[in-house]
Amino acid sequence: MNIKNNAVSLILDAKTKEDLDEIKLQFLGKSGTLTTTLKEIARLPLDQRPIIGILANEVKGIIEDAIETSLANFQVKKIEKIKKLDVTEQGIRPTLGHLHPVTQAIEEITNIFEKIGFSRERYPEIEWDWYAFEALNFPANHPARDDWETFFVDQAPDPKKGPALLTPHTSSGQIREMEKGILPIKMLNIAKTYRRQSDVSHVPMFHQFETLVVGENISISHLKGVLDYFVKSYFGEDRVSRIRPYHFQFTEPSFETDVSCGVCNGTTRLANGEVCRLCKEGWLEIGGAGMVHPNVLRSVGLDPEKYSGFASGWGVERVLTMKEGAAIDDIRLLYANKLEFLEQF
Amino acid sequence: MNIKILDSWLKDYLDTKASAKDIAKHMSLTSISIERVEPYKNDFVYDIEVTTNRPELMSVIGLAREASAVLPQAGIAATFRPPTSRPPSNPTENAPLKIINDVKSIYRICAAVMEVSVKKSPSEITERLETTDIRSLNNLIDITNYIMRTTGHPAHVFDYDRLVNHTIRIRESKADETITTLDGKTYTLLGGDIVADDGEGTIIDLLGIMGLKNSVVTDKTQRIVLFIDNLDKHKIRKTSMGLGIRTEAAQMNEKGIDPELAMDALLYGVSLYEKYADGKLLAPLINIYPKPYVPKTVKVSIEKIQRIMGIPISLKESKTILEKLGFKVQTAETHLEAVIPSFRADDIAIPEDLVEEIARVYGYHNLPSVLPPVTTNSITTFGSNPHYWETRIKQALKYWGYTECYTYPMVSEAMYEGPLETAIRLANPLGEEFVFMRKTLIPSLLKVMQENKNVETIRIFEIANVYEKNGQELPKEMRMFAGLIKDKKINFFIVKGLLEQLASDLGIKHLTYSSVVNAQLETEVKIGKELLGSIEILDNDLINFELNFELLIKHATLHRAYKPLKKYPPIIEDITIVVDDSITTGQIITAIKSADLLIQEVTLLDKYNDARTFHILYQNPKQNLTTIEVASIHKKIVELLHKDFKARIK
Numbered sequence: 002m003n004i005k006n007n008a009v010s011l012i013l014d015a016k017t018k019e020d021l022d023e024i025k026l027q028f029l030g031k032s033g034t035l036t037t038t039l040k041e042i043a044r045l046p047l048d049q050r051p052i053i054g055i056l057a058n059e060v061k062g063i064i065e066d067a068i069e070t071s072l073a074n075f076q077v078k079k080i081e082k083i084k085k086l087d088v089t090e091q092g093i094r095p096t097l098g099h100l101h102p103v104t105q106a107i108e109e110i111t112n113i114f115e116k117i118g119f120s121r122e123r124y125p126e127i128e129w130d131w132y133a134f135e136a137l138n139f140p141a142n143h144p145a146r147d148d149w150e151t152f153f154v155d156q157a158p159d160p161k162k163g164p165a166l167l168t169p170h171t172s173s174g175q176i177r178e179m180e181k182g183i184l185p186i187k188m189l190n191i192a193k194t195y196r197r198q199s200d201v202s203h204v205p206m207f208h209q210f211e212t213l214v215v216g217e218n219i220s221i222s223h224l225k226g227v228l229d230y231f232v233k234s235y236f237g238e239d240r241v242s243r244i245r246p247y248h249f250q251f252t253e254p255s256f257e258t259d260v261s262c263g264v265c266n267g268t269t270r271l272a273n274g275e276v277c278r279l280c281k282e283g284w285l286e287i288g289g290a291g292m293v294h295p296n297v298l299r300s301v302g303l304d305p306e307k308y309s310g311f312a313s314g315w316g317v318e319r320v321l322t323m324k325e326g327a328a329i330d331d332i333r334l335l336y337a338n339k340l341e342f343l344e345q346f
Numbered sequence: 347m348n349i350k351i352l353d354s355w356l357k358d359y360l361d362t363k364a365s366a367k368d369i370a371k372h373m374s375l376t377s378i379s380i381e382r383v384e385p386y387k388n389d390f391v392y393d394i395e396v397t398t399n400r401p402e403l404m405s406v407i408g409l410a411r412e413a414s415a416v417l418p419q420a421g422i423a424a425t426f427r428p429p430t431s432r433p434p435s436n437p438t439e440n441a442p443l444k445i446i447n448d449v450k451s452i453y454r455i456c457a458a459v460m461e462v463s464v465k466k467s468p469s470e471i472t473e474r475l476e477t478t479d480i481r482s483l484n485n486l487i488d489i490t491n492y493i494m495r496t497t498g499h500p501a502h503v504f505d506y507d508r509l510v511n512h513t514i515r516i517r518e519s520k521a522d523e524t525i526t527t528l529d530g531k532t533y534t535l536l537g538g539d540i541v542a543d544d545g546e547g548t549i550i551d552l553l554g555i556m557g558l559k560n561s562v563v564t565d566k567t568q569r570i571v572l573f574i575d576n577l578d579k580h581k582i583r584k585t586s587m588g589l590g591i592r593t594e595a596a597q598m599n600e601k602g603i604d605p606e607l608a609m610d611a612l613l614y615g616v617s618l619y620e621k622y623a624d625g626k627l628l629a630p631l632i633n634i635y636p637k638p639y640v641p642k643t644v645k646v647s648i649e650k651i652q653r654i655m656g657i658p659i660s661l662k663e664s665k666t667i668l669e670k671l672g673f674k675v676q677t678a679e680t681h682l683e684a685v686i687p688s689f690r691a692d693d694i695a696i697p698e699d700l701v702e703e704i705a706r707v708y709g710y711h712n713l714p715s716v717l718p719p720v721t722t723n724s725i726t727t728f729g730s731n732p733h734y735w736e737t738r739i740k741q742a743l744k745y746w747g748y749t750e751c752y753t754y755p756m757v758s759e760a761m762y763e764g765p766l767e768t769a770i771r772l773a774n775p776l777g778e779e780f781v782f783m784r785k786t787l788i789p790s791l792l793k794v795m796q797e798n799k800n801v802e803t804i805r806i807f808e809i810a811n812v813y814e815k816n817g818q819e820l821p822k823e824m825r826m827f828a829g830l831i832k833d834k835k836i837n838f839f840i841v842k843g844l845l846e847q848l849a850s851d852l853g854i855k856h857l858t859y860s861s862v863v864n865a866q867l868e869t870e871v872k873i874g875k876e877l878l879g880s881i882e883i884l885d886n887d888l889i890n891f892e893l894n895f896e897l898l899i900k901h902a903t904l905h906r907a908y909k910p911l912k913k914y915p916p917i918i919e920d921i922t923i924v925v926d927d928s929i930t931t932g933q934i935i936t937a938i939k940s941a942d943l944l945i946q947e948v949t950l951l952d953k954y955n956d957a958r959t960f961h962i963l964y965q966n967p968k969q970n971l972t973t974i975e976v977a978s979i980h981k982k983i984v985e986l987l988h989k990d991f992k993a994r995i996k
Contacts, residue, residue, distance in 0.1 A: 096747025098805065100740055103752055108737065117717055120724050121733050126755075126811055127770075127783070127821050142580045144600075149587055152756075153773040154783075157818065165820060167772075187718070193755070193811075197776050205776050206754050214718050220656025221705060223718035230717060245375050246706040248397035254654075254702030256710065257379065281381040282370060292654055295698055309654060338751045338794040340801050 004034055005060040012067040018075060021068055028064055035061055102346045103208055103335060106321040107191050110210050113234040117227065119189040119212060124174040126193055127154060130163030132173040136300040137251035145169060152195050152205075167195035171211035172251060172314055175293070178213055179301040184308065185216030191317065201331050208317035215293065215303070215310030221254070224290055224311040232260045232287075236324060241267070244290065252291020252312060259284040260323070285323055288315030347597055348381070349404050350478050351495070353390040359410035362424035364417055366390035376416040376706050378403055391477050401601035402689040405498025415670035419707050429496075431613035434458075434627050435620070441506060441628035443571060446515040449540055451578035452553075454605040455516075456612040457632040458572045459506055462486060462623040464565055471622065480594070486563045486570060489618045499574060499603055499611035500554065500595035504561045506569035506628075513545035514571070516553065525549050527591065528562040539585040540577055554582045554599040555591050569628065572615045576605040606639050606688035639688045646697035647681040654701045656713060667707045668700065728904060732825075735852070735899040736809055739827065742851055746844065748805045748829060753790035755811065756780035761789040770813050770821050783813040783821065787828035788882075788890050795832055795888075804832040809895055826879075828892040838869070841881050841889050845871065852902035859932075873901050916946065916965035917976050921983065924957050925993035931958065934991065938962065941986050942979045944971070957996055 008028045015021045028035045039057050042050055111121055125132075134146050145151060154165040174190035190211040199205055212227065225244060232242040240261050247257035261267035262280035269283045270276060279285070290313035295305035322329045329335065334342055353366045362369075370380035370392060378400060382393040394409070402408040407429060414426035441459045465485050467475075471492055472482040480491045490501040506512070521537030535541070542551040550561040553575050563570060583600035586592060612631065619625030648661050665675045665682055674685040686694045694700065705713070728734045740750060762769055762782040770783040784790065787808050795804055807829035814822040831841065842859060849857050854873065859881075862868040867883040871893065879893030925934065935948045938960060947963040962983075964976050987993040 096745075098744040098746065098748040099750065100744050101750040101752050104740060104750055111733065123732070125820055126823055127813060129820065142583075144583060147583075147587070148774045152775070154821070155771040155773040156821075159818070195756075197774065199776060205756070205780060216718070218653060219718060220654055221710065222656035222714045222716045225710070225713060225715040226717040229715045243375070244710045245379060246377060246397075246702070246710075247379075248399040253696070253698040254705055281379070282374070282383065284374075292698070295696060306650075336752055336754065338753060338797060338806075340749060340798045340804065340806075343749050343751070 004028065004038060005063055008035075008060075008064045009067050012064070012071050015071060018072065021071060021075075025064075025068055029061065035064065099343050099346050101335075101343060102321055103317055105346060106317050106324075107208070107210075109235060110191065110231075110317070110320070111189065113231055114189045114210075114212065116234075117230055119187045121189045121191065122174065122178060123192065124177040124190060126168055127165055128168045128173045129159055129165060131159075131161070132176045133166055133168055133170070135163060136176045136297065137172055138294045138296040138300070139250045143250065148197075150197055152197060168192065169196050170194055170314055171209040172312065174211055175213050175251070175297065175312055176301060179215060179298075179303060182302075184303075186213055186310070188213040199333070201333070204318075204333055204336055206336070207332075209288075209314050210317055211312065211314045213293070213310065213312045215298075215308055217308060219292075219309045219311060221292060221311070224256070224292070224313070227311075228258055228290070228313070235320060236260055236263065239266075242287075243284070247289060247291075249289055249291055251294050251297050252289075253294045255289065255291035258287045258290050258313065258315070260287055261285075263323070287320060287323070289313065290315075347398075347404065347601075348393055348395050349495075350391050350393050351406055351409070352386065352474055352477050353392065355406050355474050355496075356392070356410055356413070359407050359427050359429065360413050360424060361427050362413070362417060362422065364422045364424060366392070368420075368422060369413060369417070372417055372420045372422065373409075373413060375711055376419065376709055377412050386477060398601050399693045401598060401692075402498050402604055402607075404598055404601075405494075406496050408498050408689070411672065415667075415672070416707055418670070419667070419709065429610070429614060431610055431617065434613065434616045434631070437627040437629050439629055441569060442512055443506070443509075443629055443632065444511075444513045444545070445632055445634060446513065446545070447634055448515070448517045449577075451540060451581050452516055452575065452634075453578070453637070454574075454576040454608045455632065455634040456574040456608045457514075458612055458616050458627060459629040460570050460572060460616065460619050460623075461568065461626045461628055462570050462619055464563070464567055465623070467622060484563075484565075485623045486567060486619075489615060489622060490572075492618060493574075493611050493615045494595065494598070497607055497611040497614055498598075499576070499607045500598050501611060501615055502551065502557055502573045502575065502595075503563055504550070504557070504571040504573060505563045505567045506571050507567070508561050509544060509550065509571070511545045514542045514550070514573075515545050516540065516542050516575075519549070523549060525552060526559045527552065528557045528559050530559060533589050533591070536585070536588045538581075539588075540581055552585070552591070553577060555586050555589075555596040556593050570619070572612065572619065574608045574612050574615070576603055576608050602692050604639075604689040604691065605635065608635075609633060639691065641688070642686045642691065642695070643683055644686060644694060644697060644700055645681055645683045646700045649680070650697055651701050651704060654698070655705050655708070656716070659704070659708065663708070664704045667704050671703055671707065673700075673703075729902070732896070732899055735902050736895075738851070739848065740809065742848060743807050743829070746847075748807045751791065751794050751806050751808045753787070753794060753808060753810070754780060755784050755813070757782050757784045757789065761793065763789060768815050770815055785812050785814065786892060787812065787826050788830070788892055791828055791830040791890065795830060802832075803834075804830065806830050825895040826892055827895040827898065828890065830888075830890045832888050834887050836887055836889055838881065838883060838889065841891055842869075845881070845891065845893070852898065853905060854898070854901045854903075873897065910967070912965060912967055914966060914968075914970045916963050917971050917973075919962050919964070919976065919980065920951060920959055921962060921980070922952075922957050922959040922996040923987055923993045924996050925987070925991050927956070929991045929993070934958070934960070934987065934993075937986055937990055938983055941982045944975070944979060 011024050027033055042053055151169045152167040156165050158164040171190045171192050178186055178188045193206055194209045195206050228242050232240050243259050244256035247255045249255040262283050262285050264279045265271055265277035267283035293310040293312055298305045318332055366383050370383045373380050379395040380392050381395055384391045396403045411426045414424045417424035443459050467482055467485045467488040471488050475482050475491055478495055482488050486503055490503050493501040519535040519537055519539040519541045523535045526532045540553045541549045543549050550558055554577050579600050579602040586596040651664055652658055661677050661682055665677050668675045668684050672687040676683045684700055758779050764785050775781040809827045811823045812826050816822045858872045860870050862870055869881045871878045878897055881891045883889050931950050938948045939945055944964050944966050946965045949961045951961040952959040964971055984995055
């Protein structure tokens with residue numbers, strides 16, 4: 002009787018399933034109290050054995066039942082506890098940082114061009130004039146070469162390659178790549194570039210992505226193919242691109258490349274009838290492109306009668322802000338490193 | 347450079363039924379970009395971006411000629427109506443003017459002396475000037491601007507009676523000569539600027555850039571010199587940028603103006619003064635033109651035209667296009683030869699230039715769009731591709747709660763770390779903030795922290811280049827990976843753990859850490875014997891690290907060696923020892939591991955006063971371990987620790 006009472010009170014006090022397992026072991030296990038008692042029955046006088054035996058088995062049944070009931074109660078309590086959760090309280094989140102929007106744009110751009118066979122290369126950021134201007138067919142007194150537009154390094158100029166400077170465009174990579182002498186070329190260069198400027202739409206350091214394709218029979222049509230592929234991949238399938246005449250020293254012919262405006266869909270009018278202020282007659286400029294100038298090919302020892310190529314140099318920040326629908330109205334925000342800004346990306 | 351002109355002005359010289367919108371669209375596609383078309387009264391204003399190679403299009407006449415060439419290609423009828431300049435009335439010849447030119451960089455001077463009356467310009471002039479963003483002043487000044495915008499050649503007007511000797515002598519300035527421009531500002535010249543003086547040394551004009559106060563027309567002017575000067579574009583840019591005088595005339599002249607235009611501009615100007623200022627010519631026209639334009643010829647093969655355009659265009663069609671643009675063309679069997687008109691002389695020199703002309707008017711939008719067929723034979727790489735690792739590291743940091751920054755590599759003197767003598771300095775920095783090329787990313791990250799003062803917990807990182815002087819060669823560029831943590835709960839081991847976990851993801855084993863002698867707060871991180879970088883404790887709540895990114899990824903690998911899964915369970919034991927402070931945990935772990943090969947893992951579990959608890963995992967890959975075996979290894983460990991470190995078991 003004591004055994005039964007002990008067991009039942011313990012079962013009622015049990016808080017967890019583990020406690021119950023322990024109790025079960027204590028009473029019903031191989032060397033449990035009840036089991037031992039049952040074994041002792043054999044030593045009792047013959048006449049008392051059936052009574053005690055029945056009693057002991059009853060006790061065993063009661064304990065087993067009590068355990069079972071208690072287990073079921075736990076299950077109910079668990080469900081009730083879950084039901085009582087205030088699911089509107091905030092969650093406990095794993096840590097999450099943020100990649101800079103420029104990194105995210107660079108990732109996308111890289112993936113797009115790699116898919117059509119471009120391989121990403123890296124070249125010096127501090128470069129000789131030869132690579133940045135001279136070999137790219139810039140005349141000696143071109144405005145881009147003067148102190149007002151390009152940063153120069155305070156260092157003695159190289160007798161052959163001229164002064165050292167901070168690359169004002171990624172196009173210096175064209176010369177570096179062609180110099181390797183391995184054709185055909187399908188190069189992608191994404192790098193930091195520098196110009197002496199700072200206002201709402203200009204920062205002294207920014208990023209460009211440059212493509213260069215050189216081989217036999219490369220034509221304007223191929224440049225259009227690459228441009229269309231990029232525009233549709235990066236901006237969306239419904240966007241269209243175009244090239245129109247422009248002027249650069251190191252390409253001939255030269256183009257400005259445009260993408261149809263995503264705000265007015267190229268119609269120049271917004272849904273409410275107002276004139277779209279973002280674009281120019283339905284188009285947004287992405288950047289420059291052109292067929293590699295024969296003088297540039299010659300500067301790296303390639304025969305312009307045999308080889309031709311095209312190049313494009315576009316701004317990472319430019320395509321990034323265009324994609325964000327020009328919501329970033331001051332480009333300097335990208336490099337102000339306000340966490341409140343960075344954590345939005 | 348952008349210019350604005352009225353549609354009605356353009357149509358003075360262009361005969362077409364095309365709408366302003368259509369003109370804008372087709373000009374943008376085939377010539378120059380007409381960025382906007384804005385309605386203005388019953389008219390339209392074009393906003394046009396003129397590229398530097400086409401200065402002749404910064405004029406109404408130039409645009410009309412160009413439009414007449416490109417519109418018909420789009421099926422729109424258009425003809426150019428060139429201006430007709432009638433010879434001026436006979437001069438009365440009572441106002442002599444002497445022009446002396448001592449300068450080689452003057453290409454042409456055309457001038458006329460006239461009697462005039464000053465008044466307000468009529469609305470037909472003022473309206474056109476104001477919509478082109480030029481302020482109307484009086485008829486004498488307005489006409490010079492009107493000449494510039496109509497013909498594309500900048501023009502100047504002097505008060506003839508203020509030129510004391512009726513002499514204009516053109517020379518180069520000496521350094522430190524001073525001038526006062528017509529807007530009343532005084533400038534000190536740099537020397538070598540092209541100026542005009544009065545024959546006795548007093549400067550009366552800064553040629554091609556701006557008139558001067560001492561010779562400019564006034565309300566009382568009765569006689570003028572209309573002065574059209576054509577000069578070297580580089581000289582103009584140097585003076586204009588050097589003095590910071592960016593007039594429209596300067597911006598046009600620095601792009602190079604066709605000298606053949608000068609006489610037309612003068613004649614047009616004379617007719618305007620006759621019409622709007624009661625002008626009468628007082629002396630024969632002056633025309634100083636030492637080297638008149640000799641037309642050049644450029645040859646291009648049909649093979650080249652077709653190869654660059656990517657279509658089988660014919661010689662005949664190519665010829666037609668060039669002729670519309672003002673070239674004189676002769677064709678042979680395989681090529682064509684084009685004579686370059688003077689207004690394109692600066693822009694067209696090689697066969698490819700002609701291909702551009704043909705292709706753009708043919709219409710880039712009419713060319714097919716095809717992905718290039720060439721494939722490079724370079725293979726796709728991961729483990730040997732720095733971009734792959736950079737992305738992977740950035741992603742890891744992002745998901746561990748770090749935010750990426752992009753800071754400027756140019757830093758101020760205060761932010762530069764290291765001796766200034768060996769610093770890479772910019773020759774022409776943009777303010778004191780951006781003078782030196784940085785040698786470390788840490789000061790930049792500290793600046794980011796300061797700029798986010800109100801943020802309590804900051805975890806940031808950047809991967810970017812640092813720079814180092816390299817004798818006469820280009821500076822060395824090294825990619826670095828740096829991070830900064832500001833957090834009340836930060837400690838050294840959180841940062842060390844970050845680097846350890848990153849190394850483990852990169853497949854790098856055996857990073858070692860050691861305190862830098864004499865710099866207790868800095869810890870060196872090495873891979874083998876190579877210095878990878880350091881961790882630096884700046885404050886209780888502020889720690890940074892900076893690693894050599896290139897070295898890190900040199901050791902990074904995607905290779906993972908498979909070890910057979912373990913069949914037999916390990917036995918785990920925690921041993922607590924008391925040992926002197928000077929013995930590092932690293933030393934103890936190395937010692938424990940050396941005791942027996944069956945010890946698979948040793949980690950520090952806890953540290954309390956002088957006691958340290960180590961968690962030891964024994965495992966035999968071939969069979970079950972017995973307690974007897976473990977007891978014997980345990981004994982070896984105890985003896986070893988006692989022998990080496992005088993440690994005792996607690």
